[in-house]
Amino acid sequence: MDSNLRIGFIGAGNMAYGIAKGVLQSGDVPSSNVKVSAPSARNFGRFQELGVAVTHSNAELVSSCDLVFVAVKPHLITTILSEITDHVTRKHIIVSVAAGVTLATLQGLLPFDTVVLRLMPNLPCLVQQGALLFSRGTWARQEDGDLLRSLLQHCGLVEEGPEAWIDIHTGLSGSGVAFGAGQLLRDSGKHPAQLRSEVCTPGGTTIFGLHAMEQGGVRAATMTAVETATERAREMGRKSAPTATENRK
Template sequence: MCIIRSRSIRNIRTDQYYTLIAIYRNLKKTYQLKMSAMKKYFWDSEETEYMLKVLRELDIAKHLDGRKVRNLKLFKVAEKRMKQAGYHRSIDQIRHRWKVLKTSYYSWNNNQQTVKLTRFPQYATTMQSIMDESETWNRSHDTNRGPVRIRNRPKPTVHEEETEDSEEEVIKTDPDPETPPEMDSNLRIGFIGAGNMAYGIAKGVLQSGDVPPTNVKVSAPSTRNFGRFQELGVAVTHSNAELVSSCDMVFVAVKPHLVATVLSEITDHVTRKHIIVSVAAGVTLATLQGLLPFDAVVLRLMPNLPCLVQQGALLFSRGTRARQEDGDLLRSLLQHCGLVEEGPEAWIDIHTGLSGSGVAFVYLFAEALAEGAVKMGMPSALAHSIAAQTVLGAGQLLRDSGKHPAQLRSEVCTPGGTTIFGLHAMEQGGVRAATMTAVETATERARELGRKSAPTATENRK
């Protein structure tokens, strides 16, 4: 870098000098972002032990549902206390560390040879005491527990006390019969359909460690896709009615034109305790509710293919009978599948065009990127590998930096450089307009599917 910073070097033109400086700055920024992301995964034993001490003092045993709504304020307090002790960790980093420890604890209990965190034995005693306190607290407070998935827990209330040096939040609990439900290890989950979406969601649900494979079941008319589910330890069946009767939450993961047939088959077995989650594109909540009993709890979810590698983008919307706690439960189950957001149903079809179909648009772009390199003389295998890594790296930088895509794009461009010439060619080819039109067309198609499915629901009501 001394060479780059020295203006006295001969044979370096001014434009070359500024180009090298721009490259240096970009490399430095990328390095800083990468180190910031890596810091999330690297903790020393002192930090971890202090974090567990703080979480134990804050009674995390009473808040082990893992939901963002319930635990966010608790982790905010933990972040403040760790900062006061000289450990500068973000809320996100503390929560991630807790999840890793919790997953390792369950693995340690089941099989001490398979633990996600290699240094977990150092923290096993503290984690054991925290989890034991949780079980003791559950037994003494869980008076309304039935055979289903829901436990009633005291609702956390936060009181803020201002001091001269810092603000401290004190978390207390008061009994509240209306407390949102939390995820229980007895929750039984079923998937009607054994395609990619069902498989991706099932992997994410099982990865959390909160639901054992024995509590998950899949049904499909064919055995073609059963093998990969059975590798996860999941039970399989050909009977949709049997699956619904033995499960609490049922994901309807079939093609849109099969939804009416499937729901008419299971409607007699759906009760108030069931939560029905549809992942069928274009099938509206009104249609789903019309095909099921009037008091059925229904949610509509739109995932995308990267759920298979737990990097999906998922958006869900609640039906008229679904409560906030039902949405919270679904969000908690899907947290390992990727980004999970809730929004109005009008956004679901847009999400289908943007992210559901958008995955294919990105694949098309990656394919064209690689073919351009092949045209210029690069071997095909290498070109496709580099194209995939380029898309992955660009996406991660876009997500983690928080910058607008246009800002990142301008940072890559140098005056008179290769990138601006390439972008000019893309603009001439209408890439921007074509992409916007593709999202618009896919969204309209999703809406059209919804309109086509509506008459079926009307006939069912009659």
């Protein structure tokens, strides 16, 4: 791996932090080569403890990085990509972790032939016990996937698969950890209610799944929860799809 690789994170939430910790743990990428951007400084402290630079400018981050993780909520994807599209070049690798947002939508909002990968991590990345699945976009090469896999190897199990698997993975492994996160609960020292709030985005896949569990018995509801969370991921993707061609270059 190129030790000069510069990595950026747009978004300073739990997923960005968990991935950043894993990337830095490998020792292949120095903390001085990592930067995170967010509109608020609220979560900057823990990144700064890792030795990571911070900024409020997404454009600045993209201009100074080679590989950029877009770790924001799905409803913000259009706004964020519209903001950075003029700064994305052929040298960039864009990795989205937004649930439900398809590769077609991402590619439609970025310059033609941008290298895009879609990644679905989960909260146990925070303790390097995650399950991560990624898919490559139209212009992403095998070596781009190999690079991503190498960067994420300390976050947990990393696999590549067809995009059709991503929403299922979202419901089973992404949201599913909220339905039984034993090791994370043990290692974090946090109250279960706090962990639940950290993974339950209002209107997101996990809260839909948990609501389904509350509708009936645990065994039947567990199956329904995964199915409901998976369908919610697909629904979120359908809602974002109409904007796909608006900013195509």
